[in-house]
Amino acid sequence: xxxxxxxxxxxxxxxxxxxxxxxxxxxSYSPSLFWYVQHPNKGLQLLLKYTSAAxxxxxxxxxxxxxxxxxxxxxxxxxxxxxxDAAEYFCVVSLTYNNDMRFGAGTRLTVKP
Amino acid sequence: DVKVTQSSRYLVKRTGEKVFLECVQDMDHENMxxxxxxxxxxxRLIYFSYDVKMKEKGDIPEGYSVSRxxxxxxxxxxxxxxxxxxxxxxxxxxxxxxTQYFGPGTRLTVL
Numbered sequence: 001x002x003x004x005x006x007x008x009x010x011x012x013x014x015x016x017x018x019x020x021x022x023x024x025x026x027x028s029y030s031p032s033l034f035w036y037v038q039h040p041n042k043g044l045q046l047l048l049k050y051t052s053a054a055x056x057x058x059x060x061x062x063x064x065x066x067x068x069x070x071x072x073x074x075x076x077x078x079x080x081x082x083x084x085d086a087a088e089y090f091c092v093v094s095l096t097y098n099n100d101m102r103f104g105a106g107t108r109l110t111v112k113p
Numbered sequence: 114d115v116k117v118t119q120s121s122r123y124l125v126k127r128t129g130e131k132v133f134l135e136c137v138q139d140m141d142h143e144n145m146x147x148x149x150x151x152x153x154x155x156x157r158l159i160y161f162s163y164d165v166k167m168k169e170k171g172d173i174p175e176g177y178s179v180s181r182x183x184x185x186x187x188x189x190x191x192x193x194x195x196x197x198x199x200x201x202x203x204x205x206x207x208x209x210x211x212t213q214y215f216g217p218g219t220r221l222t223v224l
């Protein structure tokens with residue numbers, strides 16, 4: 001079975017500073033990993049996904065994530081936070097051969113002016 | 114672009130009522146899913162369907178049923194709503210084992 005742990009329930013940064021949202025995963029097989037973002041009262045939007053190609057994955061809105069198998073991590077980063085990045089972020093793991101997606105509990109990102 | 118729509122953004126029902134939540138996708142996806150989202154718990158899978166008239170239980174199917182009579186439409190049914198079913202409900206669709214695309218969600222309150 002696969003699972004994810006998002007290490008911070010809430011992260012607060014100042015506008016223009018780097019963002020780091022941490023995610024560790026557990027999987028018996030080769031996983032696919034995703035980051036989704038949810039703005040208030042909206043559905044989930046795919047930010048990026050890893051499916052065993054390049055370990056550094058670039059997504060929308062300047063976000064990227066690095067797959068580190070030795071550390072079982074898939075942390076999300078952005079060099080410079082923008083006010084519009086304030087949202088909830090979900091790390092998700094699934095097995096590449098099925099569609100069983102396991103969601104983390106979410107990290108709420110606050111961006112201060 | 115993939116579009117997943119849900120019939121209501123907000124819904125208020127009374128305990129014991131039968132509730133229908135509808136989801137429609139326009140990309141001819143085989144798979145459709147219903148999740149509920151609660152603070153601190155992330156998303157939990159209620160049911161999913163990989164074909165018309167096919168369904169599989171997810172992690173928390175108790176108190177829910179589903180219907181998929183047409184490929185584009187997947188309905189979630191609460192036979193007798195209870196207050197512990199107050200939640201945000203999210204529908205998603207995907208092609209085979211590809212990325213899931215989500216609707217905007219229905220916030221259901223059961224009084």
